[in-house]
Amino acid sequence: xxSRKALLVLATAALVAAGCSSEGSxxxxxTSPPESTISPSDMTDQQRPxxxxxxxxxxxxxxxDPTNEQLEAKVGQPIVVRVNSDAPDELHVHSTPEHTxxxxxxxxxxxxxTVDIPGRVEVELHDANKIVATIQVR
Numbered sequence: 001x002x003s004r005k006a007l008l009v010l011a012t013a014a015l016v017a018a019g020c021s022s023e024g025s026x027x028x029x030x031t032s033p034p035e036s037t038i039s040p041s042d043m044t045d046q047q048r049p050x051x052x053x054x055x056x057x058x059x060x061x062x063x064x065d066p067t068n069e070q071l072e073a074k075v076g077q078p079i080v081v082r083v084n085s086d087a088p089d090e091l092h093v094h095s096t097p098e099h100t101x102x103x104x105x106x107x108x109x110x111x112x113x114t115v116d117i118p119g120r121v122e123v124e125l126h127d128a129n130k131i132v133a134t135i136q137v138r
Contacts, residue, residue: 052078052112055123055133059085059103064125069133076114079135081123083109090126095119095137 053073058065073079081091084107093099096117103109103125115121121135 052080053135055079055081057081057083057085057091057125057132059083059087059089059125059128061086062128064128064130064132066132067130071133071135073115073135073137075116075118075137078112078114081111081113083111085109087127089128092124092126093121094124095121 053071055069055071056066081101083091083103085103085105087105089103091101091103091111093101093113093115095113095115096119099111099113101111115135115137118137121137122131123133123135124131
């Protein structure tokens with residue numbers, strides 16, 4: 001049986017081979033976060049990390065879904081934001097460290113981050129001026 005770590009390595013390699021990009025900006029570290037344009041619905045179960053929190057966001061016709069979603073995560077747990085958008089925006093994660101991701105007007109965008117300090121973390125769309133989720137990190 002293949003270990004979870006081996007599956008994660010294989011999934012990462014598959015994403016790189018599929019043409020991942022890294023144009024997002026992680027302002028706290030000055031490095032690019034893992035970003036992919038693979039459609040979330042096209043991911044197989046082997047490509048999805050088993051222990052993660054997922055937030056799906058749709059920006060369409062000036063409307064944002066969800067707004068004010070309540071989620072829970074653990075310190076250091078991967079949090080994946082999947083975005084389908086018809087307009088550019090900027091996603092801010094008000095955590096320690098803070099994270100900022102550029103949203104393009106295209107489907108199938110994916111951003112991942114972790115939070116190092118417990119507390120309430122707001123995930124905000126800057127241009128739309130909407131809080132899409134609050135994550136209680138324990």
